Amino acid sequence: MTLTPEQRRTRILEVVRAQGTVRVVDLAAEIGLAAVTVRRDVAALAEEGALRRSHGAVALPQGAPAVGPDGRGLVVGMLVPTVGLYFDEVIAGARAAADQVGARLVLGVSAYRAADDRVQVAQLLRSGAGGLLLTPSWTPERGPETGDWIGELPVPTVLVERRPPAAGPLARLDSVGSDHRAGVLAALRHLVSLGHDRVLLAARTDSWTAHEVRAGYAEAVRALGLAPVPVVELDHVTPDLDAVASTLVEAAASGIRAALVHNDQDALRLAPLLRSRGVRMPEDLAVVSYDDVVAALADPPLTAVAPPKYAVGRAAMELLLRHHAARGALPVHHVQLLPDLVVRPSCGGTGTPCR
Structure with missing residues (x-):
């Protein structure tokens, strides 16, 4: 594979950090490049102050730590x-x-x-x-x-x-x-243990985690034999939490008494909106949030899936x-x-x- 100048210079720095002072000809052999190419790259790095040259050899600038085998200086x-x-x-x-x-x-x-x-x-x-x-x-x-x-x-x-x-x-x-899918499964399994046979998911769509939460929810519903419930969409820029709260109120009235909300910032903001509509947590709606960054600060504190960040x-x-x-x-x-x-x-x- 042909290396770009940036890749070549990164590799040069990597070798010099590992070996200390290195002759340019040895450096070229180590990397597998023509000596003239390495000399040109070394000159550019020296001009930037990333290397110092002396008598056909190169080294890190004075005071720069060498990289030890345990990662010291890396x-x-x-x-x-x-x-x-x-x-x-x-x-x-x-x-x-x-x-x-x-x-x-x-x-x-x-x-x-x-x-x-x-x-x-x-x-x-x-x-x-x-x-x-x-x-x-x-x-x-x-x-x-x-x-x-x-x-x-x-x-x-x-x-x-x-x-x-x-x-x-x-x-x-x-x-x-x-393993976000395992996290969602743990949340739904816990809600099932509390007697819930339907769990609503309110989730975003904008991140990799949101994708994994949604996929994990679909898998968990099938694995636990739960009745399927349409996912409530949370817009990733400015979610209309008033509309989401109204949907959750309607769900609670229809007999869906449990919800998983991704993420817990949105779940925290939903809590007072639900309360203002007469829906109590957990008496009327059991809520689990995802991320556990601010979930403990909600009123009431939110049960949460806590990825091991x-x-x-x-x-x-x-x-x-x-x-x-x-x-x-x-x-x-x-x-x-x-x-x-x-x-x-x-x-x-x-x-x-x-x-």
Whole structure:
């Protein structure tokens, strides 16, 4: 495969970080490129201040840490679609694992714009990232098929809260994420244990998690033998929560006394709207929310599916560090962590978190 100049220079930096001072001819042999090409790239990197040259050899600038086999000194780029709420915990987990070995985490944010994924990743590589944790801006309409370029990145890469397809260029990428479908099944199983035979889903459509929640709901309804109920749509930009609340009131009047709401920001905002319409939680409608970011702050506190956000970030970073230490000798890992169901007053059940 022909490398782009950016890919060549990223690979040069990766080798220099790992080996310290390297002769240019040895560097060219290690990467498998013509010496003249490597000299040109080294000159460009030296001009940027990313390398220093001396007597036919190159090294990191004075004071720049070399990368140890345990990941010390490694720069890891992390792409997330947003900061705040859900992804803050994922980032915190990744940062904790990086800090533990002396690696440095550098963040890029795409704001859920797929076109910005590549721009942000390119910037992370220019910042010296020797490994990447990526959460691409995939949606049900714009999925992994738009991200084939990720499979061509020149540094070890782990997908975070995204699953690669079983076939295609991304199939050999590592991934760590939450098993959202299992989380939905746990929520519906709990509601069934409380005597509910129909559960309404109110959900968004704009994110990968929303897609997994909807798919998990369809699977859980079939697995538990529940009567099917049409999904209540939550607009991803400005959901009309007044209309959603009215739909939930009508559902409760028709005998549907349980609902799962994705996500818990919307569930929290729905709670007072339901109360103003005379619907009490959990007496008239048992409610479970999804994400468990602010669910405990609702009135009443919301039972919630809690994806293991911090653990996902930490496990993704630890997997990347293991690949760094093994220099690509590890098998591909597709890791899914099970969410917890945190039981609170909104569903009428009591108990401890369960899986």
